[in-house]
Amino acid sequence: MTTAAVTRLALGARIYAWLRGRRSTWRERTTARDRGEVELSQRRVYILPTRAGLGFGALLLALLVGSINYSLGLGFGLTFVAAACGLVDMIYTYRNLAHLHLRPGRGSAVFAGEEAPFELQLFNRTRLARYALWIDLDTMKDPRHAVDVAAGSSTTVVLSSTSRQRGWMKAPRVRLSTRFPLGLFNAWSYWQPDSRALVYPFPEQDAPPLPSSGHPSPDGFGSAGSDDFAGVRSYQPGDPLRQLAWRHIARLDPALGGQLVTKQFEGGSLDELVLDLDALPPRLDPELKLSRLTRWVLEAELRSLPYALHLGRQRIGAALGPAHQAACLEALALYGIPDAAR
């Protein structure tokens, strides 16, 4: 290998390293989590011609060639006016997006598998009305939301993303784009909102009935008797038809997730309902355990049975009500996740 070749190789490697460096800084810039409010600065707005813009370029070429060939003085005028309008459009498109302020809004909790809504606020602190801003998650091919932000005002957009697993779900990267006014250029920008949504475990579909106490008898969860009416629980295959709570079913709206419920009868005294993770069969999948407890929390709340939740060392005393339910669900959602304290 000659010296020149070595030099060339070294140069190539350096250029490659430099490009890689550029690329990683670019990636960082486009994926870095933005704390709090963010301004889409000049460096964050990208712009490229659209297909219509390329067509416009072809049109300009045709106008120019026509003007030259037929020596149309006014044709040159038209060509340059059209070209300048294209340039002005480029600046307008860029300006339609640049210096927009973004702030993540409040996130709300969902069950795994549901659509997690992310509220995003767009502030326009300039004197320039902004039209036709398209906004959606970066993963979406075609943006679904278009908003306008009048001068000196703000708009809220709610984007939803399917949640997959329990715990904190980070807001996915958001892509904002615009083609206003003429559609010849597409300006876009990325934003990684600093917001998260709490994802509760998925409530088990065919969960066994609620246990009566934290200490199940050896033959399973056998305190469900048939003497005293204890309440209702969700229908499970195998329940006798005459035990279905028909009046209850009629009251529940199927559209609100209402399902068949079964009357539950219990013998013996009504113990305090303790939902204990460790009381579940040890061979059960840990996630399934959490899933079952989630179902039970919901069911106990539905039946207005005060319940306590024991998750290892974490214990939540017996209570009822939305706040208690939320606390229990949050504990279930974050159980065993190391950086949950954040």
Next chain:
Amino acid sequence: MRSLRPAVPLSRDKQDTLLLLASTVLVLLPHTAHLPPWVTLVCGATLVWRAALTLLGRRMPANLLLVPLAVAAMAGVLQTYHTVLGRDAGVAMLVLLVAFKMLEMHARRDLFVVVFLCFFLVLTNFFYSQSIGTAALMLVSIVALLTTQLSFQLTGAVPSLRTRLLMGLKILALAAPLAAAGFVLFPRIDGPLWGMPDDGHAARTGLSDTMAPGQFSNLAQSNDPAFRVKFEGAPPSQPQLYWRGPVLGAYDGRTWTRVLPRPNFGRKAPSAVSIKVRGEPLRYQVTLEPSDTRWLFALEMPRALPQLSGGPATVTAELELQASSPVRERIRYELMSYVDFNMQAGDTLENAYQWLLLPYGRNPKALAAGQRLRQDYPDAMQRVQAVLRQFATGGYSYTLQPPLLGGDAVDEFLYNTRAGFCEHFAGSFVFLMRAAGIPARVVTGYQGGELNPIDGYFTVRQSDAHAWGEVWLPRLGWIRVDPTAAVAPERVQRNLAQALPAPSPFGFEGLGRLMQPDPDSLLARVRYAIGAANNGWNQWVLNYTAQRQQVLMETLQENLFGWRSAALLALACALLLIAGKFSKRRRNDPVDRLYSALCHRLGQLGLPRAPDEGPTAYAARVAGAALAPEPKAAAAEFLRRYSAWRYAPPQSPPHGAGLLTTLRELLSRVR
């Protein structure tokens, strides 16, 4: 009037479509002037159809219906133009395409197709007209197209049509300086890039290289400019303005034509034509309108050939100037002429016979008269003067409507009708001269020109077309003799309009005189101003060629790129930078601006805010002050709201338009 408005406002899509239709109509309208009527009708019907579909909310026709229609339209174009590729046929095809595309719009992409086609149609309109009015219409069309395009981009809020038009106008206004810079600086290439189709140029009026009866009186009806001239120094007097064109020497009894050089007969090379000149030359620039012929016009007598960009100009033995190819666009050339000259002033004239030929057996009376002249006057100059005297005193009249002449045209004119235009006088004069043994020929061209006092350009119009005679005398050479001047001296002294008897429109004598404005009237001044504007437009916009660009660039370079301009530029940049910083500092929140306004107003009422005072403390002081109750309450409410907004926790929603409106309203109540 209310009932005319639709009860339900039109949906956005419909509004946008109607806007697109309106822009398309605006673009197509000027084309109706040159399109065949059936194309205009088909287009109009298609657009009306589309408008009806939009208004009624019907579906668009199926392609099964559209395709045969489009094919039929293409066949129609082929039938009309016998081609689909030429310039006019192409324009007709494009117009039809746009109209049919309106019925086949399904996606957003189709909108762009229509708008871009419309842009191209604006260009094709320049084949037919490039006047200032056309340019204005172009700008209006561009604004309409931009407004349409941006309307289609809107998603949610739709500003009023007025606001959108203003947006379009603003884009155009911002684009204008850029476009002007591009127009001036973009390197120009002299076209054409490829061979143009034959119909690339419309038929033009102008001088041809023959002279047949009626030709000049036809031209006299045309007010089109033939060329414009700008003299460097003082312009010569009107009777000296003879613009030399084709020289005609062959007569067949009806038409005068040029004497064609015979290849094997060895006519003298142009360089052998001896010209003696005296006095100072006149330098001038001619801007020639396209004539579709090769003739270039020059003041008698030009020395040196003009520099043309297309190819070298040539000169013939008769001192006619020719371009290398037909003049199909406005060209500009510099020339130098001497008014005082002698041409071929020798003792003999080579090939003199060809300036003495007469058609056999025609015009016997004139022939006999010429031979009589030869006997009566031994001196050639006397013969010339005798004929001129005959024209001046023989009851001849100068008219635009000469009577029709038969086979012996010269005889009939000279001895019967005695009324004619310059072509009759020049033709008969040359005939008589030849019959009298003097070599003579007809020179055609233009005589005179109108000076526009505003820009100093002479405009020579087609109506200034003229024919005169040239006779060769020993030792004097070729001498210009204008027999028309003997009959109607005003033609040469002033212009054609002065030489002709006044027309009497609607039968009222004198009305015609009124309609010929005197050169100092307001009407004449307006006419001069319009003429100057048109000429400036032609010189600087339509004929901004590579050559002119080069001259301009050199001037700019000389004037701009010294150290002074560099220093000025640096200064301007620094000022802009400072102004930018300053304006950035001032650009604050609109709510804060309102707060400042309130403080200012309260200060006017005698309650200025102390520099260290916050809104709450200020509000307390205002509440305790002696103010009218209503402004006091408004100010207190303003300050409360401002304070609540200013010191709200950061995650609270920002002020919407609502807060601004409320504050503004409260501010207006503090008086």
